Amino acid sequence: MNYPEPISKLIDSYMLLPGIGRKTATRMAFYTLTMDKADVKEFSDNLMSAKNDLHPCKICGNITTDEICPICRDKNRDQSTILVVEQPKDILSIDDMNAYDGLYHVLGGVLSPVDGVGPENLNIKLLLNRLRENKAVKELIIATNATPEGEATAQYLAKLVKPAGIKVTRPARGLAVGSDIEYADEMTLKTAVLGRREI
Missing domain, CATH: 3.40.1360.10 (Dna Topoisomerase Vi A Subunit; Chain: A, domain 2)
Incomplete structure (x- = not known):
């Protein structure tokens, strides 16, 4: 089925995670649509924080x-x-x-x-x-x-x-x-x- 581009891109993004196939990614993407905007923003902020604020210990x-x-x-x-x-x-x-x-x-x-x-x-x-x-x-x-x-x-x-x-x-x-x-x-x-x- 051809989903609208935003949901297709979200499905593709979830499929980047290890062990997540198309079916699970689709379920996760559609669940994301039911979340409050504040929760989605927090989720997004947490992803960016983990990526930007964490680094390897120098020891x-x-x-x-x-x-x-x-x-x-x-x-x-x-x-x-x-x-x-x-x-x-x-x-x-x-x-x-x-x-x-x-x-x-x-x-x-x-x-x-x-x-x-x-x-x-x-x-x-x-x-x-x-x-x-x-x-x-x-x-x-x-x-x-x-x-x-x-x-x-x-x-x-x-x-x-x-x-x-x-x-x-x-x-x-x-x-x-x-x-x-x-x-x-x-x-x-x-x-x-x-x-x-x-x-």
């Missing part, structure tokens, strides 16, 4: 409104461990379980030659500089997802870091192969982090 790569994120600023956190994740959303999943109180580092993805993602496309250089400058770090926990790319990235990082005498571990296999951290339940994540193994 770990987590999203923040400040130059340095609250986790990196928190001196009460264990400064001897850094847990490496693929995306900022993974930090929230792990931090919510209250079993890990160290620092984080966001890679911004995983190595994937097929997709043209090499070491230079990830926050690996920032991580290595951080490890050189912070002699308090004794353990690096590599919590990339249990996918072939995540495993390859973990092995690559371990080879880079081990010569510096830093213990490199990986969360235990409470996480199923091919699963994403953000979808794991709290108990599975807790078991995986507490039962981590050395690489």
